[in-house]
Amino acid sequence: MSSCILKIENITKSFAGFIANKNVNLEIFEGEIHTILGENGAGKSTLMNILTGLYRPDSGNIYINGTRVNIKSPKDALNYKIGMVHQHFMLVNNISVFENLLLSMKLDSFVINERKLKSKVKEILREFELDIDIEMPVWKLSIGQQQWVELIKLLIRDSKILILDEPTAVLTPQESEFLFTFLTKLKSQNKAIIFISHKMKEVMTLSDKVTILKKGETVKTLNRGEFDEQLLAELMISNKEHLKLEKSAKVFSKQILKIKNLNVKNDKGLSDLSDFSLELFEGEILGIAGITGNGQKALAEVLTGLKKPLSGQIIVNDQDITYSTSKSKYISGIAHIPEDRKTMGIAPDLSVDENLILKNYSSDKFTNFFFLNKEKIKQNAREQIEKYSIKMGYDGIPVRLLSGGNIQKVIIARELSENPLILVALYPTRGLDVGSAEYVHQVILDSREKGMSTILISEDLDELLKISDRIAVMFRGKNMGYLSPESATKTEIGLLMSGKK
Amino acid sequence: MKFKVLKKPPVQGYKSFLTTLFSVIIALLISGAFLMLVDVNPISAYKDMLIESLGSFYGLTETLVKTTPLILCGLGVAVAFRMQLWNIGAEGQLYMGAFGASLVALHLNVESHFVMITLMFLSSIFFGGLWALIPGALKAIYNVNETIVTLLMNYIAILWVDFLVYGAWKDPKGFNFPLSAEFSSAARLSEYFDTRLHTGFFIALVCALIVYLLIEKTIWGYEIKVIGSNSKAAAYAGINIKKNIMLVMFISGALSAIAGFSELAGVQHRLQHAISPGYGYTAIIIAWLAKRSALGVVLVSFLMGVLFVGGDSMQIYYQLPVAMVSVFQGLILFSLIVAEFFKEHKIIMVKQQ
């Protein structure tokens, strides 16, 4: 029997009167992968931030190896060998991987033996078969690779308790697989791993134990064998009604969007889209499968006027909009759920109310002449918050303080509220709990009934197969061809995604 | 042993007030020590300062006279800060505003007080606004750092005014002092209650109200806040960032320029060397302490006004050198900034193992 390395006892934490954690109890043992499961805003990240010294609890105790500890700062947490990869991690972008690692070491001492550290990093890279050039500037790395850098930081410091807050939300399925083998290896080295995810399949395969958190309180801890997807969902979701997705059969005739031979280059001078062509019909949900980084982001940005193509044509409703700006009439009919919710989707210091009108703040609905109509804006917010069950702590809270999933809900609510002609959605359900993800699918399907056309960009093949009418596959900025979700197999799509016809 | 600075959750409510109070007291103690060195009783000096600046009706109006340019420059800087534009050129913009006002006052022969004042006002806005628009346009079009450009342009503006008052505009009857001729009575703002309190003060309050309404209540203010919070999100929302950078810089410069107009038309009644004792620089601290809010700017400016008037009185009653007064004012400002710092940070001592 391994020993209890970390014990959390009656932890309570509130923010300006809003209780995010209430009498939370949790025991973590060596050599286990312990999943924390809960709806968006249940308080998972808050609890983890308490463990890493970013927040101080209002009351309650934390024990490490049986002794009571007081974690006052991230540095304390490091001393107790607790390390965390955050939901929205931050590396210093324009310096190299190695310098980033150095920076994190500076916390501990003045003098650093560079050679020793380098060989240690190399050793870790070798041990886990990681392919990262440590002299590379961080911005050149993919998000997945950046996450590895965060993990390496924890390993260098020899953390015994590793916390991963939704690590797989930003990973491709392949990268996730790789992460899981890695975690299993760490587990066999007797480390304790706290894992957070909304993807039930992962939770099922990976967890030794699952603790469910609901509205800030611990509901239950279950051991492997005692839980299945159904049970977990029931325990965590507060409103019991289960959505049954229904999709009407439709025949599509009218072409609404036509993209012809589009070429787009990115800041690094590489091709994002090369001779990309696509057709979208009115009322259709066109799924686009593909590994992140194959031009999906660029596609969304040219469609919404944020990026200019080098050549090619975009035609919406027989109108050429290739070089229109984002304020033009046709482009403003294209809603966009961006990939980076924090860097593009929100104005972080503004309130939820204000963020919900980011796209249509100047519409007559919300204004009187030059003035904003605060009453109407509030009214709109109340409706959207209710509709998408956005949990936001106290009234007027800056949107950056919302939980990850709830920020995503704010963006989705806003983008769908204007009855757009076309919706370009990048990974819309990323970071959403199962209930909310279902709800978003439902809303997209409802809008489809009303004639909205959707380009649904996702890596989750289950999601694509579930709600798309057609599926296109993107690889290196090209459209590899269309498939029908009724007949296509995952292997078939997977092959196209890796460029094999 | 070493020290480390850590961020902490911001202190709020009465604790925040106590932090400020505590650090001001420390500043008073330190400058008290300095005063004792020059054989001045600090308690009576502080008491006289308060009496001078707040203790009588006349003193209060004097404080408001000093508060006026501070409010205007503070608003100018704060508006730019809203959009993360670090305009530290309020001083130069004030001088260009003063130049604009004098250009009209000295060269146009208008009898009507109202017409004259309006023209001076518009001219100062025009010159001060354009002065700030230059760094604004450089920023918007070529992404040139506005901090450096605004700072350097201060020197140009100040020297430009010097060039005029030492040269072309020098008053022939001015005994060779660096001053222009006096403005005609049409070009002077009205004064009230037999004091030096002039219309400029009320203009400043109206400006504060307008800035508040613009930022907090209008569609445009919303755009500014979005750009200030996340410029990528602003582009995503279809907001024209370049246009707004230039517009905000113009408004920012115009507000400081009004300070120049109000100083000349309300107090000094002529263009001269050193029309401002650094209002434009103090405004940076004001905007920062006021957390960029218009109401905050008015309040903080008033406190600074007290400091200015009180400082003057120390100079007069205790024959203290100007440097001593500057040390005192500097200490108080410094303590306010330190207090703000400690509301969000803490310093801990770390033992080396």
Ligand SMILES: Nc1ncnc2c1ncn2[C@@H]1O[C@H](COP(=O)(O)OP(=O)(O)OP(=O)(O)O)[C@@H](O)[C@H]1O
């Ligand atoms: N610094 C803060 N100030 C105010 N409220 C906060 C703060 N941090 C978190 N909250 C609130 O606490 C609640 C719980 O947030 P938390 O981030 O812990 O949720 P979560 O379980 O991680 O959700 P998700 O799955 O969406 O990431 C949210 O309603 C959030 O608004």
Ligand SMILES: [Mg+2]
């Ligand atoms: Mg979270």
